Amino acid sequence: MGRFGWERWLIGGVLVAAASGIGWVGYQEMQTSWLQAGVLTKYGETLTYGVDQGASALVKYPTQGPYNERLGYTEIPKAIKGLTDEGFRIEQQARTSPELADFVEYGGFAVFREKTRAGLTLKDRNGSILYAARYPERVYDDFDSVPPLVVNTLLFIENRELLDPTFPKRNPAVEWDRFALAILGLPAQWINPGMRIPGGSTLATQIEKYRHSPDGQTSGATEKLRQMISASVRAYLDGQDTTFARRRIVVDYLNSTPLTARLGFGEVNGLGDGLWAWYGTDFKDANAILRQTPQNSLEAMRRAEIYKQVLSLLLAQRRPTHYLIADRNSLNDLADSHLRLLASQGSISDELRDAALGIKLRFRNDAPLPPSISFVEQKAVNAIRTRLLGMLGVPSLYQLDRFDLTAETSLDGPTQQRMVDVLAKLNEPGFIETLGMAGFRLLDAGKNDLHKVIYSVMLYERGPSANYVRIQADNLDRPLDINEGAKLDLGSTAKLRTLITYLEIISELHGRYGHLPRPQLRSVSLDATDNLTRWVSTYLSDAADRGLPALLAAAMERRYSASPGERFFTGGGVHTFVNFDDKDNGSIPTVTESLRSSINLPFIRMMRDIVQYYVAEGAEDAGGTLLSDPANPARQAYLEQFADKEGSHFLNGFHSDYRGKSPDEALALLATRVRPVPHRLATAFLSVRPKASLAEFTRFMRDRLPKGDLSDQVLERLFEKYGKDKWNLADRGYITGVHPLQLWLVEYLQDHPDAKRSEVIMASADERQETYSWLFKTSRKQAQDTRIRILLEAEAFQRIHKSWARLGYPFDSLTPSYATAIGSSADRPGALADLMGVIVSDGIKVPTLRVERLHFATGTPYEAVLGFDPKPGERVLTPEITQTVRKALQDVVENGTARRVRGAFTASDGQPLIMGGKTGTGDHRYGDRVMARTATFVFYIGDRFFGTITAHVAGPEAARYKFTSALPAQLLKSLAPVIQPLIERPVATQTVDRGH
Template identity: 60%
Template sequence: MSRFGWRHVFKFGVILAVIAGSAWGIAAEIRTSRLQALILSRFAQDFEFSVGAGASPSIYFPTAGPYNERLGYARLPSFIQSLTAGGFVIDRQAQLSPQLSSFITRGGFPVFHEKTQAGLRLLDRSGATLFHESYPGRVYPSFETVPSLVTDTLLFIENRELLDPRHPNRNPAVEWDRLATVIVDFVRQIGNPGLNIAGGSTLATQIEKYRHSPEGQTLNAEGKLRQMVSASLRAYLDGPDTTTVRRRIVTDYLNSTPLTARAGFGEVHGLGDGLWAWYGADFETVNRLLRAPAPAGLALTGSEIERRALAYKQVLSLLLAQRRPSFYLLSDGAALRRLTDTYLRLLAHAGIIDQGLRDAALAAELRFRQDRPTPAPVSFVERKAANAIRSRLLPMLGLPSLYQLDRLDLTVSTTLDDPVQEAVTGVLRQLRDRAYAETLGLTGPRLLDKGDPARVIYSVTLMERGPNANYVRLQADNLDRPLDINEGAKLDLGSTAKLRTLVTYLEIAATLHGRYGHLGREELAAVESDSSDPLTLWAVRHLSAAKDKSLAALLDAAMARRYSASPAERFFTGGGVHRFGNFDSADDGRVMSVAEAFRNSVNLVFIRMMRDIVAFHIAEGTDGAGALLADPEHPARRHYLERFADREGSDFLNRFYKDYRGRSPDEALNLLASRIRPKLERFAVIFRSVRPDADLDTFAAFLRERMPGADIDPATVGRLYEKHAPGRFNLADRGYLARVHPLELWLAAYLQTHPGASRSEMLAASDAERQAAYAWLFKTRRKSVQDTRVRTLLEEDAFVRIHRAWQRLGYPFDSLVPSYATAIGSSADRPAALGELMGIILNDGLRLPTIRIERLDFAVGTPYETALKRKLGKAERVLAPEVAATVRRALRDVAENGTARRIDGAFVGEDGAVIPIGGKTGTGDHRHVRYGAGRQLIESRVVNRTATFVFFIGERFFGTITAHVPGPEAAEYRFTSGLPAQLLKALAPTLQPLLATQAPTAVPTL
């Protein structure tokens, strides 16, 4: 052979050798993954992140994926935006390595050790757990806890080579033979579009898919590649050896595989929750049945075999259902049963299960549970504080439900003190027992002398004042329902309103001092001659005569100012004439100082004080209120009368609309006719007003129908038809003739042509009619009637200004009842709002934010970790310090000498000294009262009974304690505000450890 030929033969042989070597290398790599392990583990070791102070310059948040959405990772940008707008600042945040950052920006899923379980955790002030939810709820804590039968079954179905021990470096993200089959099937599908393609995903890539791919689905080849690459790199995070990782993949898959959603449970993830949600099977029991068939030498009984077989069949069905969970678990359970039976035979044929288990499982019947898998009952009493925190978190994060909140990967640090919380809750729960209540001194006159103690709801809130904020340390009650009476109810808290009234009274005194305190006698005399309200006149006269013109001196004089406590006077307020009584009739004939009246909670003094406050605001708000009332031609008078007509007319229309809405035109006409005395002319008026276009025959038929048996001749019918034709009488006159309110007549007519009109449409259409119905009011010869209406509106305007002052100090509602009775509780309140007012008073008039949540830690241990904390802020001055000091002294007097004197001396400091206490008591006997003509009492029905004590303890602590009985059962009780005061005294030993804690030095605030 020529030299040339040998050379070519040699080259050809080398090529064959290279090809053979490459084939052998590829085959070896497919089996062992050694080269992948070397390259990918070195690459993955640079995928790092750390947590640094402040906002991170290198953080990426996912935008899709069920796992990222459920745990809140995808919503972190919106959470951060909402929280920073609400007064939080980023304290710490994850910072990604350049390699991990680059990988994510190129489309990879963030590679780190992901959590299988997560959920909301609330911590108390010391870091102890107040509340914790974990989702999924039932998981395998480790690979070793998974029954081998479950592992073997899963691998047979999904990933048979995953745990092969011969190749420790194996890449769990790829099974090459399955991948090759899928590639071939893809090619075949091009020519045969209807061909079904077998899944090529390993467990590792399935986890990537259902966690991170949009909607948990593989949308295209690019998505599949992203899953494979991310799963491969995740497998080598800890080095080339993937033995432990592959076991973790099995555990993670079993714990997190999605099994659609179940009504009453929500989304179902993982085998454990799936068994409970779909079959009602206990996870621990199932695992015990599947671990070992029986001890050596013993045989299982027939019932045990059946239970084991059913447990295995349920597990197998859920492992298979993961392929199409909504179809198999919601749409076609029969298809799932058939598929499960097919796999039982395949598993037995492959030797995964024995024939006995196969036959018993085939005989077992798969039945989904019929009842809703409701969660275990939870005591609302025990969770009251935690539920209050959770409810506050919803608007802070912009979430619609607790369901979504509880599934976030979030830890929240609160200000609550869990040991004291539990101890107080324990006391409140035992108060259902009369014998226990008696040991605490809660029985006796004006306490629990009558009524079932089990019906009394108690609520206790305690806050601690810090330099920049108020900490909520305790929030407990014994109401085993979601309602929080401390913050969520509108309650008649009785004489606690006197505290707000006293503050308003003293604020007016401080305002007058600011205006006139620097003036000389001549200037003060000029002011006095122009003043009309009692408070301005008093302040000016006092300043003119006083040697000490300081604000503190004026406030002391205001507390010494005297009022009559007589109930004999009648008061025009709230649009009518009222009488008021004192709690203790011994006060009826006395004249006393404001300080004494506050100490002993004397009603009539505060009624008269509120009258002076209203007069001050009327004088402040209206130029020449006296002239307005004196002069019938005053230009502002008509404006007030028009306002009255509009307001009262709207009130009447709303009342009538409630009766008429939903009725047909005929029904509306018949209802109106049924409300008048049966007289021919009145029926004529309403018919011609309501149906002005009806002909004479229809009119006649209506009259004869309404007055059967009456001899109604045609001439009379014709005369009435013409007499009451449209336009003959105005609306007010027609109402008078028919003896119905003109606006009821108008509404019945309006609904003839607008039967489906809404309330707002009806009110918008009645503007002119409301004024027309009150045309009589504008006649100057009715001046006394006009004066009554004008005074009512002036009073309402004054209460609008008083309401603004109350709101500035934390009053929680949108309006006040425009009546002097607001001074003794008619406008209601909330214990929490009273607590906020007490905090202002204790803090020298500075309003501090009330804080329950200090810190939120999202996604701890992930590349998304973000911690936010409250940023420090400044207190808001809402009350003069001199006013706050004066009120504190008055509150202390109540506890030492007044209605709360039983509490004095209850708390002692570590040095043995008595801690001073101050507070205000209030008792609300809320009744539904109905009067008839001449103010005759028709009905007085008890709605609820409430007693409250708002207090401070020393210089740091303040709060409220409330006793409440809802419903008509409240009529059985006679307790007063002495009950909550006595309960606070009884709780003193329980609260003492909290009082002994170190005072906060810096408090994060809004």
């Protein structure tokens, strides 16, 4: 050797030895993961979270990933904002450690023990479960519940080394040989982005991918790295030994692998739901069969069929939409090739292989039917689910049911169930007999089909800051909730709303005039143009007690005639009204007596007084001479408004007649509406087709009047005399005998046959005014006054509607007619109950709660608990008004139409509870055709409970039923044993006092 040769050999030997040592260490690490196990376990111990009181700034919600979207985790921030805006506050929220926050911030997926299945849970006020949805529906509970045949098949296909017990600390997220193949294939993928290469995915990284990566896809090397790092850290959350973590990976994969979606079923996740959705195979049966040794050929064939289904679903996960929907034959071929491969490797027997090869995959033709749902049983639950959609901003019940959410509701589950049980039996003749619901003004089991009668019950409990729905039930086995989802004629219950408006005006007048000296009050009385102002000012000028309670009491003793003999101009026409009982016709009852016996005509006249009060105010706002002075400039604006409104009404009707017709068909229809007289038909034709030639005109006229004496000279004179330019629109309407706007519309449709209603209205603005030009002449004052009064009445009803809406009236407008006082504008039982809640609460309007607390993502870093945050209610009525109304409603129960319920409920000491209420019977007709019959009782019980009870029959068959509001009143009396335990429940144990 040369000089220093031995040193070079020595150094080389050391380097080779070092490299060998590093290689050996690297090899050992790849085999055992001992270094990763130590480092990642320690690191995982820092990735923690906990839940503490109040809102948290130390929480980071995910923004993507199918798993996070399905369970609602991505929507929690939006939900929290919406709920806090709606009166909820954060009671508890998760706090993540800084290390976990940084891990997520720098690209990792939040690592925690994730749920395989979750869904919406609703609990009643006692904590009992009312409703629970869990998705996936069919899952393995643990590793031991998975048949070994399924485990072995999955590992053979996807991750053969996963459960190897040789190295208990092994990282299940990485198989180094597969990872190396993936790395080597990257250059080819960069050259050809669409090229599929062998993946480095283990089951652990696949779970990360389809749960958390955008759209469940791996978009590139960076995304793959996120999956691997997150899966690696997650694997060591339970310590360095990953044996149980690896078993959990198998179970999680089998329970959650995505298998596309099926119409009628929705998203399919996991082997259990996959077998049911795609093959109609029961999951429990399938697992039992796969565990057993077949005893005969039939059992062997069934086992082979199920095994091939399982195998196909494990393979379909690679391209689920392609294999399960687009190309099922190729999935069958792929399964067959794997059957041969599995048998060749000894993973399955030759017998199982051969039997399965002889079976072709048979997919179920129709989507699985959803479980049978009783809408009667679920009515309250569905109402709460629907309410949650709005509270959380979720677009569908499908999505809501998959949220990881528990909601605590106000419902009293045991009482709700007892109520449902009773309502379900009300179609039995014997049962209604025992409840006293058969008889005069009730039901006739011999003539009435009891199955047609729909009953609904709502019961609320008043709390210090909210009203709590305790019962919401009906026996309608359809999704519609008639308490809150229907528009019903509830008859005389409208008298309650009318009475309150009447008393509000009396109170308003007291505030305006109660402080004036008596001489000035007499002057006000003399100048008043409406009855209510005149009466209040007169009363105050003479009364010794000028306080509001005394005035309201006196207002309840005002008398209105019950005579049906008067004709009333209202709603744009002349109407007459009748009383329910003609024995009342000759009476002049007080307001109290009218409410007690629910007499119609006094309330018609009361509504007239209310309207006249607002009309007088409107006229005063217009200068005070709107009706007396023809020169008042405000008259022109009212008349133009009338022309526009009535013209639009007529055009809407005409458009419905002519919609969809060709120009020739529209002209032909118009011609049938004109008397067959030459000058009328000539005017009609030339109005619609002003540019037509004489020849076209001649042909039209002779076609329409084949027997008429229409010489060429006569037709030429008609053509010249009745041209469109010779007469204005109003004159042409007069000549033809049809509405001028009908002429205009048919002409417009000649050039715009597809014109929509809105386009027609917009284009006809000038013509509507021209049509009513005759009305604008000062010589037409009487006609003008009539139309101005119609508009003033409509404006009055807009003000009445504003008052009603403030108290919970549910619809956008009222019918502008005195008939609104007796129910023509319809109502909803739930809205009436809200009104009763205001009355019971001395005029304070508080929220109505069905959901008191929401618990999101329990046991996750996204956990949040929000509860109702009590705030002072809004005063919408004075205490004096509500006290007056309560007294009147108590009289209805004590002495009036609801006296059958008197004494039905008792306090805990056995004393009868004070009750009040208002009955109503709605006989909904369209002309002579009966549409529905409805009877309602809105009530309060003591100072804590209130609600509504309704009976309803829809359709022409309602004509056979003669029940009145006596029916719901009797039902409430019969339900007393069901409701009484709820009433006797002490206030101290109620949900309302749980610190909200």
